[in-house]
Amino acid sequence: MKGKLGRGVALVGAGVGKFGAFPRKDSRDLFVEAFRELVASVDNKGFDPTEIEALFIGNYSSELFEHQGHLAPILADWVGLTPRAALRVEGACASGGIALRQGVLAVASGLYDVVLVGGVERMTALPTEAVTDTLATAGDVLYEFPAGFTFPGFYAAMATAYAARYGMPYEALMEVARKNHAHGALNDKAQFGMTIRAIMDRRLAKAREKGGPLPGWRDELDFLRDPGANPPVAWPLRLFDCSPITDGAAAVLVVAEELARRFTDRPLRVLGTGQASDACLYGRADLTSLRSAREAAAQAYTMAGVKPSGVKLAEVHDCFTIAEVLAVEDLGFFPSGQGWRAARDGATHRDGTIPVNTSGGLKAKGHPVGASGVAQVVELWKQMRGEAGPRQVGHDVDLALAHNVGGTGQTCVVHIFGRG
Amino acid sequence: MAERDFTRTSFEEHLAEGYLMGVRCRSCGALSAVPRPLCPACRVEDLEWVELSGRGVVEGFTVIHVPPTPLAAAGFGRDNPYASAVVRLAEGPWITAQLVGVDPKRPESIRVGLKVRAEVIHQGEAARLAFRPED
Ligand SMILES: [Zn+2]
Numbered sequence: 001m002k003g004k005l006g007r008g009v010a011l012v013g014a015g016v017g018k019f020g021a022f023p024r025k026d027s028r029d030l031f032v033e034a035f036r037e038l039v040a041s042v043d044n045k046g047f048d049p050t051e052i053e054a055l056f057i058g059n060y061s062s063e064l065f066e067h068q069g070h071l072a073p074i075l076a077d078w079v080g081l082t083p084r085a086a087l088r089v090e091g092a093c094a095s096g097g098i099a100l101r102q103g104v105l106a107v108a109s110g111l112y113d114v115v116l117v118g119g120v121e122r123m124t125a126l127p128t129e130a131v132t133d134t135l136a137t138a139g140d141v142l143y144e145f146p147a148g149f150t151f152p153g154f155y156a157a158m159a160t161a162y163a164a165r166y167g168m169p170y171e172a173l174m175e176v177a178r179k180n181h182a183h184g185a186l187n188d189k190a191q192f193g194m195t196i197r198a199i200m201d202r203r204l205a206k207a208r209e210k211g212g213p214l215p216g217w218r219d220e221l222d223f224l225r226d227p228g229a230n231p232p233v234a235w236p237l238r239l240f241d242c243s244p245i246t247d248g249a250a251a252v253l254v255v256a257e258e259l260a261r262r263f264t265d266r267p268l269r270v271l272g273t274g275q276a277s278d279a280c281l282y283g284r285a286d287l288t289s290l291r292s293a294r295e296a297a298a299q300a301y302t303m304a305g306v307k308p309s310g311v312k313l314a315e316v317h318d319c320f321t322i323a324e325v326l327a328v329e330d331l332g333f334f335p336s337g338q339g340w341r342a343a344r345d346g347a348t349h350r351d352g353t354i355p356v357n358t359s360g361g362l363k364a365k366g367h368p369v370g371a372s373g374v375a376q377v378v379e380l381w382k383q384m385r386g387e388a389g390p391r392q393v394g395h396d397v398d399l400a401l402a403h404n405v406g407g408t409g410q411t412c413v414v415h416i417f418g419r420g
Numbered sequence: 421m422a423e424r425d426f427t428r429t430s431f432e433e434h435l436a437e438g439y440l441m442g443v444r445c446r447s448c449g450a451l452s453a454v455p456r457p458l459c460p461a462c463r464v465e466d467l468e469w470v471e472l473s474g475r476g477v478v479e480g481f482t483v484i485h486v487p488p489t490p491l492a493a494a495g496f497g498r499d500n501p502y503a504s505a506v507v508r509l510a511e512g513p514w515i516t517a518q519l520v521g522v523d524p525k526r527p528e529s530i531r532v533g534l535k536v537r538a539e540v541i542h543q544g545e546a547a548r549l550a551f552r553p554e555d
């Protein structure tokens with residue numbers, strides 16, 4: 001592996017639709033919303049979407065979620081871009097991130113100058129049990145599914161292994177949820193744009209309306225400790241440790257760096273990209289770290305020529321609270337065994353030393369699985385350009401990273417961006 | 421049972437007969453509890469079945485309160501959770517299976533490092549691997 005791109009690649013536009021549950025919208029409608037935002041985000045108002053030469057779409061399972069295969073050409077049609085090449089890329093929850101990587105590689109190869117990378121998933125049309133089954137197919141249906149594992153169950157097993165090795169109290173995971181909800185409360189696109197406190201107050205208000213005894217929650221942690229308010233899903237993971245079931249889409253415009261200024265004076269440069277694979281859980285040697293994440297991160301850092309300490313902000317794959325703990329260690333922001341302290345001590349908060357998931361993360365922003373990897377990059381786009389509104393971090397973000405995991409780490413993809 | 425192909429079907433047939441059988445590479449010695457036709461360590465196709473002791477240690481576990489539909493249909497759920505684990509077998513390889521003989525309503529009573537022993541349980545038509553704490 002040469003470890004470098006054939007030519008420079010830049011981002012010149014980014015858009016994300018509102019995340020949530022939208023019973024009246026199919027994935028194509030969600031995608032159109034993200035596309036509209038993308039077009040509006042290009043600084044040069046003379047931008048003509050017909051300059052787009054190909055579409056790379058991240059989507060995990062439109063077949064199982066909405067009984068629709070062959071999705072990408074439909075999306076191309078819905079945004080008026082046929083007959084351009086349109087293809088779907090699948091890597092479970094990393095589908096969006098690897099779609100971006102494929103778009104970047106296609107531009108770096110010289111074949112295309114301008115491509116659209118999208119991600120979309122419509123999940124809420126299925127009942128929860130069927131969503132649980134569908135997500136579990138991102139693991140091994142032959143050897144893990146019969147063992148009773150669900151998707152939260154996989155990460156729960158990692159949480160027990162991590163806690164046993166490093167002495168993490170499970171309540172430390174609640175601090176990750178608190179932080180990401182606090183961030184999500186500042187994101188108008190988030191599915192749960194509410195702090196844990198606000199969710200708790202709303203429940204109290206409802207209980208007051210109904211009459212009868214009021215829950216005696218003193219604060220957010222007290223609320224999260226209550227198994228009535230925060231029931232176990234896959235112990236030790238509870239409801240508020242899990243990202244929600246979400247409909248949503250995101251898109252970015254990827255171009256050859258030499259053309260970037262035609263679109264904007266403030267492009268982002270793709271400095272590094274890395275991707276790796278791993279076996280399912282039974283084929284691993286360690287449950288407290290994702291080998292694929294360490295490998296993908298090493299590739300991306302090497303290509304970018306930067307160190308973890310240089311990263312000013314990161315969007316990481318917090319499908320479950322424990323996943324963020326593993327991520328901040330696998331990315332080299334914290335030593336092994338120390339990541340669980342980061343949210344508790346404030347280091348990964350918006351005003352901390354390395355803000356993580358300022359968008360609210362998958363936890364609060366929502367996790368339309370195929371869209372998440374692209375939506376992460378939309379957040380980096382906004383933060384790096386100073387356009388993140390109320391959640392804009394205080395320091396200058398000239399180097400930022402996105403970490404997108406598929407399944408339990410059978411796929412991981414990492415991208416690093418700089419300012420052009 | 422010597423010449424069965426190295427597939428999931430064979431794995432399940434062994435279980436139904438009461439055996440936990442893994443595959444060993446005759447070339448490099450790599451052992452896998454999950455049968456496969458090609459050694460993942462050296463990519464050689466010279467494998468043999470070996471009976472595993474079934475003794476192991478819990479590497480990580482969970483108690484599932486929101487089960488997949490087959491287990492929900494079997495009566496599991498919020499009021500009747502079950503435990504699943506990643507187990508490191510005494511011979512080295514890992515495998516995933518349900519835990520029986522533990523109290524899923526008291527997950528604190530289950531722990532990483534717990535010594536367990538394989539047994540075969542029957543869920544519907546299927547013979548499934550499970551592990552039970554030793555003693
Ligand atoms: Zn071998």
